[in-house]
Structures are given as structure tokens and as C-alpha cells.
Amino acid sequence: MASREEAGAPKLSSSVKLVLLGEAAVGKSSLVLRFVNDDFQENKEPTIGAAFLTQKCNLPTRTIKFEIWDTAGQERFASLAPMYYRNAQTALVVYDITKPTSLTKAKHWVAELQRQASPGIVIALVGNKLDLASSNAISANADDVDDAENEDRRAIPTSEAKAYAEEESLLFYETSAKTGENVQAVFEAIANAIPESTLKPRGGAGTGMGGGARSSANEGHSHAVNMADATRAAKEGCAC
Amino acid sequence: MLKFESLSVRPKTPPPSIPSPPLPTPTHRPGRNFTDFMSQTDDDWDADVKDETADDFLQQKIKPPRSIEHRPAVSSKLSGNGSSTDLSRAPTYPSPRRKDTQGLKPQFEGLVRDPGNSLHMIYHPTLSADTHTEAEIERLNSRIKRINKFKRILQSSTVDLNELREISWNGIPDELRPMAWQMLLGYLPANSDRRINTLERKRKEFIDGVKQAFVRGTAGLDQTIWHQISIDVPRTNPHIPLYGFETTQRSLERILYVWAIRHPASGYVQGINDLVTPFFQVFLSAYIDGEVETFNPNSLPKEVLDVIEADSFWCLTKLLDGIQDNYIHTQPGIQRQVAGLRDLVQRIDNSLTKHLAEQGVEFIQFSFRWMNCMLMRELSVKNTIRMWDTYMAEGQAGFSEFHLYVCAAFLVKWSEPLQKMDFQETMMFLQALPTQSWGEKEMEILLSEAFLWQSLFRNSSAHLRQGGAAHVPTINL
Numbered sequence: 001m002a003s004r005e006e007a008g009a010p011k012l013s014s015s016v017k018l019v020l021l022g023e024a025a026v027g028k029s030s031l032v033l034r035f036v037n038d039d040f041q042e043n044k045e046p047t048i049g050a051a052f053l054t055q056k057c058n059l060p061t062r063t064i065k066f067e068i069w070d071t072a073g074q075e076r077f078a079s080l081a082p083m084y085y086r087n088a089q090t091a092l093v094v095y096d097i098t099k100p101t102s103l104t105k106a107k108h109w110v111a112e113l114q115r116q117a118s119p120g121i122v123i124a125l126v127g128n129k130l131d132l133a134s135s136n137a138i139s140a141n142a143d144d145v146d147d148a149e150n151e152d153r154r155a156i157p158t159s160e161a162k163a164y165a166e167e168e169s170l171l172f173y174e175t176s177a178k179t180g181e182n183v184q185a186v187f188e189a190i191a192n193a194i195p196e197s198t199l200k201p202r203g204g205a206g207t208g209m210g211g212g213a214r215s216s217a218n219e220g221h222s223h224a225v226n227m228a229d230a231t232r233a234a235k236e237g238c239a240c
Numbered sequence: 241m242l243k244f245e246s247l248s249v250r251p252k253t254p255p256p257s258i259p260s261p262p263l264p265t266p267t268h269r270p271g272r273n274f275t276d277f278m279s280q281t282d283d284d285w286d287a288d289v290k291d292e293t294a295d296d297f298l299q300q301k302i303k304p305p306r307s308i309e310h311r312p313a314v315s316s317k318l319s320g321n322g323s324s325t326d327l328s329r330a331p332t333y334p335s336p337r338r339k340d341t342q343g344l345k346p347q348f349e350g351l352v353r354d355p356g357n358s359l360h361m362i363y364h365p366t367l368s369a370d371t372h373t374e375a376e377i378e379r380l381n382s383r384i385k386r387i388n389k390f391k392r393i394l395q396s397s398t399v400d401l402n403e404l405r406e407i408s409w410n411g412i413p414d415e416l417r418p419m420a421w422q423m424l425l426g427y428l429p430a431n432s433d434r435r436i437n438t439l440e441r442k443r444k445e446f447i448d449g450v451k452q453a454f455v456r457g458t459a460g461l462d463q464t465i466w467h468q469i470s471i472d473v474p475r476t477n478p479h480i481p482l483y484g485f486e487t488t489q490r491s492l493e494r495i496l497y498v499w500a501i502r503h504p505a506s507g508y509v510q511g512i513n514d515l516v517t518p519f520f521q522v523f524l525s526a527y528i529d530g531e532v533e534t535f536n537p538n539s540l541p542k543e544v545l546d547v548i549e550a551d552s553f554w555c556l557t558k559l560l561d562g563i564q565d566n567y568i569h570t571q572p573g574i575q576r577q578v579a580g581l582r583d584l585v586q587r588i589d590n591s592l593t594k595h596l597a598e599q600g601v602e603f604i605q606f607s608f609r610w611m612n613c614m615l616m617r618e619l620s621v622k623n624t625i626r627m628w629d630t631y632m633a634e635g636q637a638g639f640s641e642f643h644l645y646v647c648a649a650f651l652v653k654w655s656e657p658l659q660k661m662d663f664q665e666t667m668m669f670l671q672a673l674p675t676q677s678w679g680e681k682e683m684e685i686l687l688s689e690a691f692l693w694q695s696l697f698r699n700s701s702a703h704l705r706q707g708g709a710a711h712v713p714t715i716n717l
Binding site (some may be wrong): 080 | 468476478510513604609612640
């Protein structure tokens with residue numbers, strides 16, 4: 001029952017395995033829920049193990065079907081993570097812009113992915129809960145203006161996370177799953193950034209963990225994605 | 241696959257009236273297993289002998305937090321929902337208001353003292369042949385009969401636990417469940433002379449433990465544990481109104497926190513927040529009239545809330561004692577259970593196992609959660625409560641071994657649709673199984689099927705062993 005629509009279409013069409021990693025309660029599941037269903041739930045039950053979802057992203061040059069593994073954030077479940085990022089072509093490492101420890105945790109995940117995941121994996125660093133910051137200014141200089149109405153809970157300056165992302169050649173976005181801000185943009189950027197060489201034709205058997213042997217062939221020679229790719233990617237549209 | 245309907249053997253239940261023909265393996269009776277269980281665990285739970293030392297821990301001084309690396313996220317998205325993540329604030333304890341205790345049973349003081357008093361408070365409506373159908377009257381009569389059976393067992397000065405287990409397997413009437421659960425778990429002594437003192441002591445130990453832990457408000461807590469608990473509690477059963485109330489959330493926080501600091505090998509693990517809720521709900525139901533899931537406990541007298549909390553804590557502790565391995569580092573208990581499930585399903589329904597393997601579906605991908613949360617993400621709390629009647633009747637192995645058979649029965653139930661699905665469809669389906677309409681009947685069928693698989697396979701339990709090297713002959717039916 002694998003879908004084989006658009007077979008033979010000239011446009012490149014491919015399934016991409018994506019894994020979400022990050023500290024507990026940074027909003028991983030909420031980002032996915034926004035991306036997949038354009039919905040938001042205030043008190044979503046904590047994810048146990050991992051949840052699986054899919055969503056298509058139609059770009060002018062390619063159609064990407066994301067097979068998303070949304071992992072549980074609590075440290076106790078961390079031993080399951082390798083199973084989920086194994087053979088993943090892309091990873092969203094999420095932190096909460098109001099919580100400094102969550103960026104530290106995100107950096108650990110990035111390091112682990114760079115060490116252990118597929119060599120060509122495209123990693124996006126995502127600072128979520130942007131709605132809790134009083135302004136979305138790129139500048140990290142804190143305004144001394146007291147905004148009593150809209151308390152700024154941002155604890156991680158954009159510049160700090162961005163500098164780190166550039167250093168590690170990661171895509172970088174700040175998002176709000178609650179308002180939807182930038183959520184599509186992250187997935188579009190990823191969809192554009194996946195090197196063509198790692199895309200495989202759609203419609204094969206399951207691309208789950210069991211399919212490791214099937215999907216590993218292309219993964220040896222892909223290139224790290226730099227910020228230039230991200231910028232270019234963001235300019236393209238996506239009708240997800 | 242083996243078709244449940246086509247088998248000549250039937251589990252003892254339901255219906256209980258059908259006599260069970262000989263099974264290919266020795267017949268399992270809940271009572272037999274219990275003796276083994278008691279012989280292994282007797283020492284631990286003899287309230288008068290070992291409890292003093294076992295529970296000393298709550299009297300000890302709570303260690304100061306390891307380190308406070310961060311100020312927890314007051315600003316998390318959850319903060320819109322009450323200030324449960326605000327750690328600067330001391331926990332609020334409900335004031336012992338006597339008025340305005342809507343729904344509280346007037347006899348609550350007697351119930352607090354001795355759960356045995358619940359036996360005298362069961363209300364039976366009077367039905368008349370004029371206003372009710374024969375079937376309704378019949379149903380009520382059989383309910384009364386069943387309640388009386390339980391009463392006879394529970395009223396005895398030393399409750400016969402084998403008898404209680406045997407009758408509980410098929411479900412416990414709501415009114416008697418709080419007492420029966422506490423006794424089945426070994427929290428409430430079977431000997432009625434010891435009950436009041438034991439309860440008083442245990443409850444005091446818990447309450448003192450809470451006081452000590454929270455003596456400096458939430459600032460004095462282990463911040464890593466506290467942070468995780470405080471962000472999970474508002475996300476616990478979010479669809480049930482009871483769990484949205486401030487009082488409920490503060491109670492769950494205290495129970496989970498005290499449990500976590502006393503079990504450093506595992507600490508608090510997500511999913512344990514789910515497991516505490518059936519206890520909280522069942523024990524709360526003892527003190528109120530009406531629907532528990534929509535009840536607002538804010539107006540409960542403090543002494544009642546304390547007791548519900550303490551009893552929930554101790555019963556949660558008993559339950560988790562049997563499945564500790566599920567929550568320690570790398571969660572070996574769950575890994576073993578998942579492997580056991582795969583092995584078991586392979587025997588029961590080889591073509592399903594083959595199909596899943598062909599599609600690249602691994603058991604851990606969907607059944608990790610089944611083990612970690614005892615199927616509570618798949619079933620309603622009410623159905624879980626019914627399931628736990630049986631688990632507790634099964635004894636210590638109920639939440640580990642018997643649960644495995646329940647999971648197997650649960651999975652093969654969907655064998656036919658699953659075998660038409662590819663990887664993605666399978667994963668989506670298994671994450672959102674159509675159990676919303678399930679009630680007692682479906683649960684009883686599930687439990688009966690599990691009982692059957694246990695009867696057939698429990699003695700060829702390679703699936704329960706680590707490594708699983710032993711080879712067991714296939715059973716031909």
C-alpha cells in the first residue's frame with residue numbers, strides 16, 4: 001500500500017527521515033503538530049519513546065515527504081535516541097529560548113549527531129517558544145525599556161545561538177509552535193538543504209529502522225550544509 | 241494465526257459460569273500464584289515486622305538538592321495554566337475548610353480512619369417491577385450478590401487473600417475497590433486488628449516526608465527532579481477535568497516528588513505520572529459521591545486529601561517495586577518486555593510478526609510506550625482501573641508478566657488490518673488505536689484472551705528470559 005503517486009514525474013520526489021531531539025518540554029511535539037496539522041495544544045502529554053508522523057513538503061524543485069520521529073526528551077529515554085537518528089537524513093535539534101540549559105543539551109545532541117549519525121546529516125538548530133520573547137529582533141542587545149505588559153522571557157540571545165550554529169554549519173531558526181511563526185520555514189529550509197545525492201526514490205518498503213541496510217548506500221558521500229544553503233533555502237517557497 | 245474463538249480451551253473468565261476444560265499446560269489459577277508471591281514478599285510487607293525499618297527513610301532528613309544549575313522555566317509555555325512551574329512559590333496546601341465540601345460523603349471521618357467502614361455504606365436503589373425491566377432488576381440483583389460476596393470476604397477479621405484475589409480477577413465493584421486494591425497490594429493489612437494503626441503510621445510517614453522535603457518550599461527541592469515533575473503534572477491526563485484542578489496537581493507533585501527522591505536509581509521517569517492517576521482517582525472516589533473525573537477536590541478537607549495522597553503514594557510504591565527495572569538507567573525491564581512481546585507474538589501470530597518485519601516495523605517502536613505507561617496511553621483511565629483489578633489479582637507478576645500477555649492479546653487483536661498496512665500506516669495506526677469506545681466488555685475480552693495466552697505459554701517462557709536461548713517446542717492446536 002505504499003503510495004506511488006506522481007510516479008514518473010520529472011520533479012524530484014523523495015522520502016526523508018527526520019528526527020527531533022532536545023530537552024524535555026522544549027516543544028518538539030508541538031513543532032511537529034504545528035507542521036503536520038497546523039494545530040497547537042497547550043498541555044500536550046509528554047512523548048514516551050518516540051512518536052511517528054509524516055508530512056509532505058512541496059517545493060518548486062522537489063517534493064519531500066518527511067518521515068518524522070519525534071523523540072521523548074527526558075534524559076532517561078536518551079538511550080533510545082541512536083535507534084531513531086540512525087539513518088536519519090536530517091535532524092531538528094530543539095531548545096527553548098527561555099531556558100539556557102536547553103541550549104546546552106542541544107549542543108550535546110549536535111555533538112552526538114556529528115559523531116554518530118550519518119555523515120551527511122543535515123542538522124537544524126531550532127530555538128522554540130519565540131512567542132515568549134517580547135521582540136523578535138535578531139539583535140541580542142537587550143533593550144532596557146521596561147515592557148511590563150509583555151514580559152520578555154528570552155534567556156538566550158539570538159546572536160549567541162546563531163554564532164554557534166554558524167560555527168557548526170547548522171541551519172538555524174527561532175520558532176513559535178504556538179503562533180506558527182517560522183515553523184514552515186524550518187521544514188522548507190531542511191527540505192531544500194538535503195543534498196540531492198542522499199535523496200532516494202519514493203515508494204520503497206518501509207524506511208523505518210529495520211530498513212537500515214536498504215537506505216545506507218547513498219549516505220557515504222554527502223556534504224555538510226553551510227549557512228549559504230540555509231539562506232538560499234529560505235527564499236524558496238513551500239506549499240506544505 | 242491462532243484464533244481465539246476457534247480454540248477449544250477457554251479462560252476461566254468470562255463468563256465465570258463456564259467450567260474450564262483441561263488446558264494443555266497446567267491450569268493457572270490466580271490463587272496458586274499468590275502463594276508464591278507471598279512467600280517471596282512476605283517479609284517485606286509484614287507491617288509490624290519490617291515496616292519500621294523499611295519506612296525509616298521518610299523520617300530521615302532529606303538531602304539538600306545536588307545543585308541548582310538553573311532557574312527553572314517560569315516562562316515555559318505551561319505557565320499560562322496556573323503557576324505550577326513557578327518554583328519561587330511555596331506549594332499551596334488546601335485549607336481545612338469544613339463548609340463548601342460539595343460531594344464529600346458525610347461519613348468521611350469514619351472512612352479516613354478505617355476503609356472497612358466503606359462496607360457498610362453501599363447504597364442499593366430499590367427497583368420495582370412497575371418501573372424497571374426484568375433485565376434491569378436482574379442486573380441489580382447480580383450486582384448485589386457480587387457485592388455481598390466481596391463484603392463477606394472483606395469483613396472477616398483476617399481476610400483470605402487467595403479468595404479476594406480470585407474474586408477480584410473478574411473486576412471489583414467500584415464501592416469496594418479502594419479497600420480491595422489496598423489489600424491486594426499488601427498496603428492494608430489483611431488482619432483487621434492491625435489496620436487502623438498501620439494506616440495511621442504509614443500516612444504519617446508520608447506526610448512527614450512531604451513536610452521535610454518541602455520545608456523550604458520548592459526552592460529546597462532537587463531542581464532537576466522537581467522541574468521534570470512540575471512540567472509533567474499539568475500535562476497529565478489533560479483531557480480529564482479532575483487533573484486540571486490546582487489541588488490535584490499539587491497532590492500529584494508531592495506524591496511523585498517524594499517517590500522520586502526515595503528511589504534514586506530511577507528517579508522520576510515520565511510515565512510514572514500516568515501510573516499514579518488510577519490510584520488517586522480510585523482513592524478519591526471513596527470519599528465522594530458522584531463522578532470522580534469531573535470532581536473538583538479544592539474544597540476537600542486537608543485530612544481527607546492527605547489520606548488520599550498518602551494511600552496513593554504507598555500503593556504507587558508497591559506497584560513500582562515490582563517493575564523497578566522499567567525505570568532505571570537504559571530501562572532494561574522494558575527492553576526485556578519488548579523482546580518478550582516479540583517472541584510471544586511470533587508464537588501466537590507468526591504471519592503478523594513476519595509482516596511487521598517485512599515492513600521494517602520494530603516492536604520497540606510501538607510497544608515501548610505500552611510497557612512504560614502500562615497501556616495507559618492506549619486505554620482510558622476507567623478501563624485501566626478495570627484492568628488493574630485483574631493485574632492486582634494476579635499478584636506481583638501482574639504488572640510485568642501478565643501485562644505482557646495483555647499486550648500480546650492487544651496487538652493480535654488488530655492483526656487483520658495491520659497485515660494490510662505498510663510501515664507508515666502501521667506506525668500511525670498503532671499510535672492511535674481505535675479504543676475510544678472501549679468499555680468494560682472489551683476490557684474483559686482482552687483480559688480473557690491474555691489469560692488464555694498465559695495458560696498456553698507461561699511454562700514455555702523463553703520470551704521472559706534474557707537472551708532467550710532456550711528452545712521451546714511449538715504448541716500445535
